[in-house]
Amino acid sequence: MRPSPADAAIDAKTVPLHRLAHARAGDKGDRLNLALFAYSPEHYETLLRHVTEERVLALFAHRGASRVRRYPMPGLGGMNLVIDDVLQGGVNGALNLDGHGKTLSFLLLGMTVTVEDAEPQR
Amino acid sequence: MTFLIGSGAGFSGDRTDAAIPVVAELIRRGLPSALVFETLGERTLAAAHRAMRDAPDAGYEPLMDELLAPVLRDCLDHGIAILGNFGAANPAGACELVRRLAARVGRPAARIGRVHGDDIRARLADLDLAPWEAETRALPGDEDLISANVYLGAAPLVQALELDAEVVVTGRVADPALFLAPLVHHFGWAWDDWDRLAAGMMAGHLGECGAQVSGGYFADPGVKDVPGLATLGYPIIEVESDGRLVVTKPPGTGGCVTVRTVKEQLLYEVHDPVNYLTPDVVVDLSQVGVRQLGPDRVEIGGIKGKPAPERLKTTVCYEGGWQGEAEISYAGPNALARARLASDVLRERLTFRAPPELRQRLDIIGHASVFDDDDGALQRRMTAAADGDYRLRLAVEHAERGWVERATQELLALYCAGPAGGGGVRRHFQRRVFTASYLVKRTDVEAFATLIEESCHAPIAS
Secondary structure, eight states, rough: OOOOOHHHHTTTTEEEEGEEEEEEEEEEEEEEEEEEEEEEEHHHHHHHSOOHHHHHHHHHHGGTOOOOEEEEEEEEEEEEEEEESSTTTTTTTSSOTTTTTTTHHHHHHHHHHHHHSOOOOO | OOOOEEEESEEEETSTTTHHHHHHHHHHTSSSSEEEEEOHHHHHHHHHHHHHHHHHHHOTTTHHEEEHHHHHHHHTTTTOOEEEETTOOOOHHHHHHHHHHHTTOOTTTTTEEEEEEOOEEEGGGOOOEOOOOOSSSSSOTTEEEEEEEHHHHHHHHHHHHTOOOEEEEEBBBBBTTTHHHHHHHHHHOTTTOOHHHHHHHEEEOOHHHHHTTTTTOOOBTTTBOOOGGGGBBOOOEHHHTOOOOEEOTTTBBBOOOOOHHHHHHTTTTTTSSSSESSSSEEOOOOTTEEEEETTTTEEEEEOEEOOOOOEEEEEEEOOOOEEEEEEEEEEEEEEEEHHHHHHHHHHHHHHHHHHHTTTEEEEEETTTSSSSTOOOOOHHHOOOSSSSEEEEEEEEEEEEHHHHHHHHHHTTTTHHHHHHOOEEEEEEEEEEEEEEEEEEEEOOOOOOOOOOHHTTSOOOOO
C-alpha cells in the first residue's frame, strides 16, 4: 500500500505525492480533512489532474470511506479533501490506535502520481 | 493600533512552558494584547465529563496549574487578558483554581470571569435538534446521556471582558472565539461586520492549535526541516483594526513561521473552505492568500465573511461501555510469523470465549496498524520483513467491563499458551464516552458571563 522508494524507480515519471506535496490531517467526528499543498506552483496542476475524488475514495475504501469531496484552493496551490466515515468511529469511538486519523496525511502522501516533465522537485 | 494575541497551548497535554516566551514578547512589545489557552477538543471534553462523573471536583483541564502558574502574575501586572476553555466540563471548578492561583502569586483580587450557557444538558429534551451534517448516530436515550455542550461564540467572552475580567474561563466555546473576543472588545467591531469577524476568527483558527502554525506538527526530516523543535516558539498573531493578520513568534525561540506552516494550519479541520462555519460568522477562504513578509512573519489576506449560521453545533456525550487494550511483542528471526500466529490464535479464542457483540481489532505494530481498518484488510495484503520487531495489539469494546477484561486476558495467556518468545505484555481498560454532534437554534441558547464573586450569589446555569 505504502510505496517504497523502489516503486519510484520503476518509472522515473511516477512518484509518491510525498515528493511533490505536503499535507496535514484534521478530524471532526467521523469525518477527516486532508489539506494537500504542492511545493512548487507547477505541480499544483499535477495534483489537480491525479488526486481526484475517485482515487482518494479508493485509497481509503478499506476503512469504510463513503464519500470524498475535493475543494481546489488555487490561491494556496493546494486542495482540501474531505472524507466521510473514514475514522471507524472517530476519536471517541474508534478502536484504531489513531482515532483522530492524524497519521492518514501520510497514507495520502504515499499515493503515486505521474509527473509529465519527469522532474519532481521539492 | 495593532493588537497582539499569543497562544500558550493548543490542546490538553501540550507543553506547559510554551506561554513563558510568548508573554515575555507581549510585554516587550508593549502593545495591547491577550493570551489564549486552547485545551479542549472532542476527546478532551468527553474525558472531562468522564472524570467529573467519577469525581465531581474534577472535569476541568488537569494541567491548568502548570499552564497558568508561570505567567499569571506577569499577565495580571501588564494588563494581558488571559482567555481559556480550560473550564471544560467544570468551569466553576476551574474558576476556583484560578482564584487560588492568583492568591498564590500575590494577586488575590484578580477579576475572574466565567462564561455560562454552553451546558444545555438539562434542557436537551425540549430543544429543537437537528443532526450535524456528518452525524449518523441517533441521539442517545436519557439513561445513557452524560452531557450536552454548545459551541458558543465570542459574545459572552466579550461580555466577560466588558466586566473587566482579567482571566476568562469557559467550557465549550468555538476554539477561535477565544481569540475573536479580545479583538471585538478592543477594536469595537460590530457583530455584523462579517469580513472583520471572519479575519478575527481566522486569527483564532491559526493560533488555536498553538505551535501547529509556527513549525510544530510540520517537520519531515530532509523534506520539511524545522529548527529548534525542542524550544518551539508558540505563535503571536498581530491583528490590525481593519482585519489584517500577521503570524509571528517570539524571537530567540525554535520553530519557523513560513507560508507552508501557515497554509497547513489555514485548512486544518476545515471542510468546505467557502463556508467554514463558526458561531459568529461563516468564513469564506476562497480568496485567501499568504505572503512571507520576513523571517517568521507571514501575512494572511483575502479573508471574507458571511452572516453567522442559524444553528450552533452541540457535542453530546453518552455512555460508551468499556474499552480494553492489550499488547505483546515478538522480535528477531521469524518474528512476523509468530506475531501473525498469535493474532490468529486470539481471533479463534475470542470466537468461543467472548460474546459475538464484542467489538475487536488486532494490529501488528511495525507491519500494519494505524492505516488499517478494524478487519485488518491492509495486514492481509501487505508484505513485511519476516525478521523484525513487531508488537501485537488487541483492542476490544463491550458494554460490560467483565467481557473486556476476559478478552484482553486471552492476550495475557499468550505468555504460556501462544507462540515462542512473546514478551512485554501491557493491558489496560477504560470507560468510554461516545460523542455525537447536533445543531441547536442559536435563539435557544442563553449564554452570558459573570465575575466569580458575583456568581457566588447567583444561581449557576449548569
